Amino acid sequence: MANGRLMEAVETLKIQGVRMTPQRHAILNYLLSSIQHPTADEIYKSLSDNFPNMSVATVYNNLRLFREAGLIRELTYGDASSRFDANMNDHYHVICHHCGHITDFDYPVLSQVEKSASEMTGYQVNTHRLEIYGTCPMCQKELHQQKKEHLS
Numbered sequence: 797m798a799n800g801r802l803m804e805a806v807e808t809l810k811i812q813g814v815r816m817t818p819q820r821h822a823i824l825n826y827l828l829s830s831i832q833h834p835t836a837d838e839i840y841k842s843l844s845d846n847f848p849n850m851s852v853a854t855v856y857n858n859l860r861l862f863r864e865a866g867l868i869r870e871l872t873y874g875d876a877s878s879r880f881d882a883n884m885n886d887h888y889h890v891i892c893h894h895c896g897h898i899t900d901f902d903y904p905v906l907s908q909v910e911k912s913a914s915e916m917t918g919y920q921v922n923t924h925r926l927e928i929y930g931t932c933p934m935c936q937k938e939l940h941q942q943k944k945e946h947l948s
C-alpha cells in the first residue's frame with residue numbers, strides 16, 4: 797500500500813515539474829512509510845547513514861516542496877520544531893505529554909464547530925485543529941514499572 801502511495805506521490809511531483817533525486821525519493825518514502833509524525837531532524841538522522849552528503853537544509857527544502865505539492869501536512873508547535881504528517885485523510889491526533897508521541901485517530905470531522913465559530917465571530921473559517929493529550933500506552937507501562945520499582 798505504501799508503495800502505491802509512493803508511486804502516486806512521485807507522479808504528483810512529476811506533474812508539477814519536480815525532478816526526482818535519490819535523496820528526495822528517500823525522504824518521500826520515509827514520510828509515507830512513517831506513522832510517527834517525524835521532525836525534519838529525525839528524518840535527517842534516519843537517512844544520513846545512507847546519504848552522508850545530505851544536509852539538514854536539503855531535508856527542509858524537500859519538506860517545503862512536498863507540503864506545497866499537497867503531499868504532507870506540517871504540524872507546528874510553537875517554539876518546538878514542526879512535525880510532518882503524510883496522512884492527508886481527515887484525522888485527529890492524540891499526543892503523549894511524556895514522550896511527545898503522536899498517534900492518529902479517526903473521528904467524524906467536527907464541521908459543526910467550524911460553523912458555530914463562524915456564526916458567532918463572523919470569521920470565514922478555513923480549518924481547525926484538535927489535539928487530545930494524555931499518556932501513551934508505552935509511557936503508562938513505564939510509569940507503572942517505575943512506581944513498582946520505587947515501592948520495592
Ligand SMILES: [Zn+2]
Pocket residue numbers: 892893894895896897931932933934935936
Ligand atoms: Zn508516551
Ligand SMILES: [Zn+2]
Pocket residue numbers: 833881883887888889899900
Ligand atoms: Zn497524523
